[in-house]
Amino acid sequence: xxxxxxxxxxxxxxxxxxxxxxxxxxxxxxxxxxxxxxxxxxxxxxxxxxxxxxxxxxxxxxxxxxxxxxxxxxxxxxxxxxxxxxxxxxxxxxxxxxxxxxxxxxxxxxxxxxxxxxxxxxxxxxxxxxxxxxxxxxxxxxxxxxxxxxxxxxxxxxxxxxxxxxxxxxxxxxxxxxxxxxxxxxxxxxxxxxxxxxxxxxxxxxxxxxxxxxxxxxxxxxxxxxxxxxxxxxxxxxxxxxxxxxxxxxxxxxxxxxxxxxxxxxxxxxxxxxxxxxxxxxxxxxxxxxxxxxxxxxxxxxxxxxxxxxxxxxxxxxxxxxxxxxxxxxxxxxxxxxxxxxxxxxxxxxxxxxxxxxxxxxxxxxxxxxxxxxxxxxxxxxxxxxxxxxxxxxxxxxxxxxxxxxxxxxxxxxxxxxxxxxxxxxxxxxxxxxxxxxxxxxxxxxxxxxxxxxxxxxxxxxxxxxxxxxxxxxxxxxxxxxxxxxxxxxxxxxxxxxxxxxxxxxxxxxxxxxxxxxxxxxxxxxxxxxxxxxxxxxxxxxxxxxxxxxxxxxxxxxxxxxxxxxxxxxxxxxxxxxxxxxxxxxxxxxxxxxxxxxxxxxxxxxxxxxxxxxxxxxxxxxxxxxxxxxxxxxxxxxxxxxxxxxxxxxxxxxxxxxxxxxxxxxxxxxxxxxxxxxxxxxxxxxxxxxxxxxxxxxxxxxxxxxxxxxxxxxxxxxxxxxxxxxxxxxxxxxxxxxxxxxxxxxxxxxxxxxxxxxxxxxxxxxxxxxxxxxxxxxxxxxx
Amino acid sequence: xxxxxxxxxxxxxxxxxxxxxxxxxxxxxxxxxxxxxxxxxxxxxxxxxxxxxxxxxxxxxxxxxxxxxxxxxxxxxxxxxxxxxxxxxxxxxxxxxxxxxxxxxxxxxxxxxxxxxxx
Numbered sequence: 001x002x003x004x005x006x007x008x009x010x011x012x013x014x015x016x017x018x019x020x021x022x023x024x025x026x027x028x029x030x031x032x033x034x035x036x037x038x039x040x041x042x043x044x045x046x047x048x049x050x051x052x053x054x055x056x057x058x059x060x061x062x063x064x065x066x067x068x069x070x071x072x073x074x075x076x077x078x079x080x081x082x083x084x085x086x087x088x089x090x091x092x093x094x095x096x097x098x099x100x101x102x103x104x105x106x107x108x109x110x111x112x113x114x115x116x117x118x119x120x121x122x123x124x125x126x127x128x129x130x131x132x133x134x135x136x137x138x139x140x141x142x143x144x145x146x147x148x149x150x151x152x153x154x155x156x157x158x159x160x161x162x163x164x165x166x167x168x169x170x171x172x173x174x175x176x177x178x179x180x181x182x183x184x185x186x187x188x189x190x191x192x193x194x195x196x197x198x199x200x201x202x203x204x205x206x207x208x209x210x211x212x213x214x215x216x217x218x219x220x221x222x223x224x225x226x227x228x229x230x231x232x233x234x235x236x237x238x239x240x241x242x243x244x245x246x247x248x249x250x251x252x253x254x255x256x257x258x259x260x261x262x263x264x265x266x267x268x269x270x271x272x273x274x275x276x277x278x279x280x281x282x283x284x285x286x287x288x289x290x291x292x293x294x295x296x297x298x299x300x301x302x303x304x305x306x307x308x309x310x311x312x313x314x315x316x317x318x319x320x321x322x323x324x325x326x327x328x329x330x331x332x333x334x335x336x337x338x339x340x341x342x343x344x345x346x347x348x349x350x351x352x353x354x355x356x357x358x359x360x361x362x363x364x365x366x367x368x369x370x371x372x373x374x375x376x377x378x379x380x381x382x383x384x385x386x387x388x389x390x391x392x393x394x395x396x397x398x399x400x401x402x403x404x405x406x407x408x409x410x411x412x413x414x415x416x417x418x419x420x421x422x423x424x425x426x427x428x429x430x431x432x433x434x435x436x437x438x439x440x441x442x443x444x445x446x447x448x449x450x451x452x453x454x455x456x457x458x459x460x461x462x463x464x465x466x467x468x469x470x471x472x473x474x475x476x477x478x479x480x481x482x483x484x485x486x487x488x489x490x491x492x493x494x495x496x497x498x499x500x501x502x503x504x505x506x507x508x509x510x511x512x513x514x515x516x517x518x519x520x521x522x523x524x525x526x527x528x529x530x531x532x533x534x535x536x537x538x539x540x541x542x543x544x545x546x547x548x549x550x551x552x553x554x555x556x557x558x559x560x561x562x563x564x565x566x567x568x569x570x571x572x573x574x575x576x577x578x579x580x581x582x583x584x585x586x587x588x589x590x591x592x593x594x595x596x597x598x599x600x601x602x603x604x605x606x607x608x609x610x611x612x613x614x615x616x617x618x619x620x621x622x623x624x625x626x627x628x629x630x631x632x633x634x635x636x637x638x639x640x641x642x643x644x645x646x647x648x649x650x651x652x653x654x655x656x657x658x659x660x661x662x663x664x665x666x667x668x669x670x671x672x673x674x675x676x677x678x679x680x681x682x683x684x685x686x687x688x689x690x691x692x693x694x695x696x697x698x699x700x701x702x703x704x705x706x707x708x709x710x711x712x713x714x715x716x717x718x719x720x721x722x723x724x725x726x727x728x729x730x731x732x733x734x735x736x737x738x739x740x741x742x743x744x745x746x747x748x749x750x751x752x753x754x755x756x757x758x759x760x761x762x763x764x765x766x767x768x769x770x771x772x773x774x775x776x777x778x779x780x781x782x783x
Numbered sequence: 784x785x786x787x788x789x790x791x792x793x794x795x796x797x798x799x800x801x802x803x804x805x806x807x808x809x810x811x812x813x814x815x816x817x818x819x820x821x822x823x824x825x826x827x828x829x830x831x832x833x834x835x836x837x838x839x840x841x842x843x844x845x846x847x848x849x850x851x852x853x854x855x856x857x858x859x860x861x862x863x864x865x866x867x868x869x870x871x872x873x874x875x876x877x878x879x880x881x882x883x884x885x886x887x888x889x890x891x892x893x894x895x896x897x898x899x900x901x902x
Binding site for chain 1 (some may be wrong): 785787788822825826827885
């Protein structure tokens with residue numbers, strides 16, 4: 001069916017175009033790609049958290065059948081430089097010691113790569129890697145960020161400090177705000193370390209031949225990888241092609257320029273063979289960058305009526321052993337929305353980054369914003385309890401009102417649109433307070449403590465605009481526009497090239513819907529192509545909930561240009577003015593005469609085969625680079641109901657209701673999918689997931705037996721609803737939604753657990769709310 | 784999973800299995816459900832040179848009533864032990880139903896659990 005004005009594709013829950021190939025096993029991931037003559041790579045990794053490499057003996061490994069080479073960091077001195085810290089807060093000093101694809105002289109965390117073994121068989125190289133004998137001289141280890149900040153041992157001895165950087169964002173008069181306050185609440189809030197844990201671990205296949213490099217890699221950012229591969233390997237950029245085939249989830253863990261990517265390219269050039277490396281789950285847990293790991297001292301000042309006057313957050317961020325692509329920047333992303341959806345006259349965030357002998361941290365779903373939301377939302381509840389005012393009432397008294405939008409907040413950014421009371425009102429229509437209280441009473445008799453928690457959030461996403469993220473702005477130090485190219489073929493079929501790099505979100509479907517409506521065709525004949533630097537324009541990738549608000553808007557703009565040209569062709573054909581041409585019932589026709597019109601296929605026929613009007617170039621294809629004026633700020637209200645078993649400390653999520661507002665919906669099915677996954681991620685952090693190291697820097701949670709991702713068995717059936725407050729930032733009025741669920745959820749769960757535990761004398765507890773931690777808190781409170 | 788190299792044999796009688804175990808020496812291991820041994824091999828914490836697959840040997844599975852006692856065969860899966868609740872097996876059946884998830888219960892055996900002390 002073609003689009004008509006009455007039934008547009010945008011806004012409908014179309015099933016995902018991606019799914020048939022995914023659910024029938026026909027999708028092509030890195031590990032499905034084979035090339036003749038390929039050498040497998042196995043990486044010898046440090047079992048020590050901190051050590052000097054005394055010697056590396058590879059003779060025994062080389063003697064094994066089928067083994068071609070063993071390389072160490074000493075072999076790689078022709079590399080153009082260390083791995084990049086590409087995005088960093090500008091204008092500050094950052095300690096950034098070199099980070100190499102293979103360690104040079106010392107190792108800084110368990111899993112640090114020391115050597116690579118290349119051979120003809122995947123099993124053979126792993127066996128041979130065990131025969132590479134590395135002699136380590138252990139050095140003192142530091143894993144606790146507070147200890148690391150206070151002095152030796154140093155992760156990087158030459159720096160004489162473990163401090164990475166200090167960065168602050170302040171707006172409003174903090175001192176005056178606290179002077180005005182009648183109540184001050186202070187808490188130590190911990191956002192512990194978690195993993196992205198995508199279903200598909202990382203993987204690379206590098207093929208260097210005839211002076212050109214092709215790198216297949218499971219990445220969210222093929223264009224960035226191409227840029228840095230070209231720079232580090234000294235290959236001119238046009239001779240480097242990076243392809244992200246099907247990517248089985250990223251969650252930020254594949255927003256990276258990885259050492260293994262550069263290493264595989266280097267090995268392919270060195271040996272003349274394609275080189276393949278597929279990460280094992282054990283490696284993924286140990287060395288793929290992790291997230292969060294912040295200890296914050298949080299201080300909130302308010303009047304007795306609940307009006308917040310000042311908010312100060314001091315964050316100590318454990319960055320692990322090295323700066324990776326954007327490691328020191330991550331906590332800063334939260335600073336811009338530190339005050340949440342509240343009108344707070346003074347907000348200050350002070351961030352200190354510190355090195356430890358652990359896996360580096362970097363972007364993991366939400367990246368800085370889940371931490372920020374968690375802090376303000378648990379603090380609001382703490383404040384309400386202190387004041388004896390209902391926690392939702394405290395929220396309402398401080399919400400930025402709808403009439404204030406676009407709303408400049410103390411942190412310096414301008415929230416695009418919002419109606420926070422509206423989403424909270426809608427949330428409450430799903431909750432029956434009287435029934436809840438009755439059930440709570442009933443369960444109490446069985447030793448079950450039921451609690452309900454809320455999180456009213458907003459976040460900053462749609463990463464752009466370059467005026468803020470670029471070198472002259474305050475953010476990232478890199479312009480973050482997005483590109484699209486729309487090509488109408490001879491037959492009227494359409495290919496859309498996007499610079500974003502989707503990896504499970506369903507953007508092939510969403511973008512096809514946008515294009516189909518504008519061109520009067522079926523979404524099924526709109527193919528969305530992504531993740532290959534050799535086709536389509538330069539792009540910036542998928543992260544920060546940017547793909548629709550930025551990349552989708554680029555697609556919309558490029559399609560508008562196609563429509564404009566098509567209208568001129570049709571106008572000439574029908575002897576009408578171009579501005580009188582509209583797309584209706586699958587045809588380009590003159591307004592008021594829908595019967596006489598041309599289909600897109602007929603227009604394409606004229607553009608490519610027939611004769612275009614005089615003075616017009618043939619063809620029907622347009623490119624756009626979209627750089628929006630602002631970020632977008634999705635928001636919503638979540639509620640979580642938990643049961644705590646007082647005897648065991650076990651927390652069960654009984655109910656989860658989410659009302660999200662991401663502007664105009666393009667595909668409600670995709671939105672629900674993103675919200676569901678995001679909530680699972682946030683519940684996982686609050687209750688189950690925790691990357692843990694022992695004092696020697698050994699990873700304790702190296703498998704899914706120890707790192708407990710929630711499964712369907714742990715989660716309730718989510719209840720979702722929406723409000724719609726369009727964004728004024730883009731033509732479609734859309735906002736990102738990929739991270740929203742994660743950003744909202746951990747606070748809702750934590751507040752629910754605290755609500756449940758209050759009768760037991762517990763008024764605050766930090767995540768992760770494991771049975772042991774909850775049980776211990778109950779025991780301590782009972783003493 | 785990339786374990787070290789090993790030999791594999793699947794005897795068809797108990798006698799053949801015992802003989803293979805004797806000949807294989809210290810580094811031979813029995814494979815039944817594989818839910819303890821294979822994770823150890825995956826992490827290279829175990830590196831048996833010979834795996835003797837007893838998973839299809841007759842007579843080693845099942846839950847039977849014998850002289851006023853319950854007899855549970857070593858090859859009985861956790862799922863089958865759990866299902867024996869209907870036959871009147873008490874606490875053991877109830878506990879078996881709480882081990883891991885259905886996939887694990889359908890493969891893992893009570894004999895393997897006891898041999899490995901896991902779970």
